[in-house]
Amino acid sequence: MLRIYALLSICILFCIGAFAQAPHQERANDKEVNAFVEKTYPKLWKELKKIEKEGTAVEFFTSMKGPGRAGKEKIQLNQSYFNQPRPAFPEDRLIVVVLHEYGHILHAKKCREKGGTQF
Numbered sequence: 001m002l003r004i005y006a007l008l009s010i011c012i013l014f015c016i017g018a019f020a021q022a023p024h025q026e027r028a029n030d031k032e033v034n035a036f037v038e039k040t041y042p043k044l045w046k047e048l049k050k051i052e053k054e055g056t057a058v059e060f061f062t063s064m065k066g067p068g069r070a071g072k073e074k075i076q077l078n079q080s081y082f083n084q085p086r087p088a089f090p091e092d093r094l095i096v097v098v099l100h101e102y103g104h105i106l107h108a109k110k111c112r113e114k115g116g117t118q119f
Contacts, residue, residue, distance in 0.1 A: 033060045041091045070104035
């Protein structure tokens with residue numbers, strides 16, 4: 001009985017440690033990605049500049065699932081979708097990704113102003 005309890009305790013501690021560690025995200029070289037986007041995707045570049053002008057940061061990361069996500073007051077984008085042409089993600093689709101994430105941020109701001117929750 002003691003052996004089972006000890007084994008169960010070790011498993012629980014291991015699981016807690018594994019889930020408690022947030023995945024490390026490494027920032028991409030924004031200058032390189034920005035230069036590529038500006039040259040290759042002019043419509044997307046224009047949208048990114050509008051979003052940044054309105055006070056929302058746009059950051060590129062090297063390791064994340066999916067093309068992007070909304071953080072608190074910033075858009076996090078996966079550099080691999082934005083630093084090389086992808087047939088499945090043409091410029092118009094990348095714009096939709098960015099505007100979708102920006103919509104999350106605008107919705108969260110509006111809810112905070114009203115004093116409610118985000119969802």
